Amino acid sequence: MKYALLDRGDSLSRELAEQFHALAQYKGLKEDASSPDVVVSIGGDGTLLQAFHRFIDRVQDVAFVGVHTGHLGFYADWKKNELAQLVDLMATTEPQKVSYPLLRIQIVTDDETRSFLALNEFTLKSMEGTLVAQLNVNDEPFEMFRGDGIVVSTPSGSTGYNKSIGGAIIHPSLEALQIAEIASINNRVYRTLGSSVILPKHHHCDIVPEPDEPLSIWIDHLTMQLQGVRSIICTVAEDKVHFARYRPFPFWNRVREAFIGSNPDELEHKRPK
Incomplete structure (x- = not known):
């Protein structure tokens, strides 16, 4: 598995990038900034947009993964405290490829x-x-x-x-x-x-x-x-653009969390009897 990484450039994103590189090296992943299999962005959806345009000439050959330093986004669906889990899955699991x-x-x-x-x-x-x-x-x-x-x-x-x-x-x-x-x-x-x-x-x-x-x-x-x-x-x-999904996160769940904020249990509680 070859990966490339792009971070937003702020102190937190750079710190997380260093952690990711260390974890990836330990798990045997190889950094390859020119011809990666997976492109990891750390920052937010805007960072993933930058990653997309940086690798636009290879858009058919790469898959993207986003790590969000704040709240979950529409493209960045891993949290900052989940790096170890993400790297472990990248090293051991074949992801589902989702194409948009x-x-x-x-x-x-x-x-x-x-x-x-x-x-x-x-x-x-x-x-x-x-x-x-x-x-x-x-x-x-x-x-x-x-x-x-x-x-x-x-x-x-x-x-x-x-x-x-x-x-x-x-x-x-x-x-x-x-x-x-x-x-x-x-x-x-x-x-x-x-x-x-x-x-x-x-x-x-x-x-x-x-x-x-x-x-x-x-x-x-x-x-x-x-x-x-x-x-x-x-x-x-x-x-099409391809995303590497190592766990399910349905689109409508993203929409609900982004714009409504209620979790399923709260919605069930509010449902008319």
């Missing part, structure tokens, strides 16, 4: 087409205030958007920015993408659906901004500023 869909973003300008993968979401805003863009679905005009911005998320990213602007939570076993509006303006000229739209695999969405509009673009935690964008094509990627 990714988002493919193609940004077309006059000069080139650039392609990106997102684990969580793609966000588009104008650098000059209101964003104006036409949305096409499967090459057919769908709506003319005017507002603060557009978020296109993966199912696993649906619990993030997408949820905060009213999008639906989607189970990550579904191969789909979700388009959500940020403060759309609706009048006789600009009309939008007013709710998020979920597209299945093999469908695509084209976002066509005004040609000279300077744009702010986020792909997960990565940011860029572009002008002269002709279209942005969003699809469910052929590639």
Whole structure:
């Protein structure tokens, strides 16, 4: 078993990283930062996003494991006091591989087409205030958007920015993408659906901004500023991200713990008799 490790960089995460390396050496695991079998992130979901983009060229070949230094996250599901258990399982147990869909973003300008993968979401805003863009679905005009911005998320990213602007939570076993509006303006000229739209695999969405509009673009935690964008094509990627599960932790349990907080016993106690 070969592993690579990325930590958040704070004192606690670095201390845990040192502990992990010591435990891994004792158990016979080999550190390999260039071609690991498993990538371990220590910090939180944001750290795992960084790990994903660091190993994006090998996304089909590696599996990710997250250790959270605070509360459990959607990607980081091991607690800081469980390192010994995790290392022991990595050394002795074949994990279950869980695969989640990714988002493919193609940004077309006059000069080139650039392609990106997102684990969580793609966000588009104008650098000059209101964003104006036409949305096409499967090459057919769908709506003319005017507002603060557009978020296109993966199912696993649906619990993030997408949820905060009213999008639906989607189970990550579904191969789909979700388009959500940020403060759309609706009048006789600009009309939008007013709710998020979920597209299945093999469908695509084209976002066509005004040609000279300077744009702010986020792909997960990565940011860029572009002008002269002709279209942005969003699809469910052929590639998937893989997570190494050494113990079960169902998605809806994560959702409950993150947003509701009640454990099953408390919910049973509150159930109407």
